Amino acid sequence: MKQNTLALELHIGRQSISAYERGVTLPDIYLLMQIADYFDVSLDELAGRERPVPPNRKK
Numbered sequence: 250m251k252q253n254t255l256a257l258e259l260h261i262g263r264q265s266i267s268a269y270e271r272g273v274t275l276p277d278i279y280l281l282m283q284i285a286d287y288f289d290v291s292l293d294e295l296a297g298r299e300r301p302v303p304p305n306r307k308k
Contacts, residue, residue, distance in 0.1 A: 259283055 252266040259266075265297070265298065266276045276284065285295045 255287075256288055 252263045252270075256263040256266050261280070265274075265276075269276055281292060281295065285292050288295070
């Protein structure tokens with residue numbers, strides 16, 4: 250996906266997307282929620298977070 254396409258969908262500048270990709274700056278939680286919604290993933294998935302399931306709980 251092109252940076253410009255995502256930026257237009259999120260109503261932000263292409264430069265912001267570039268800065269996020271390069272690690273220069275981080276999006277705030279509200280933008281992270283928009284990005285997760287856009288890609289139809291959870292915030293945990295977006296952040297690459299995996300939590301082990303405790304033995305007494307089933308998924």
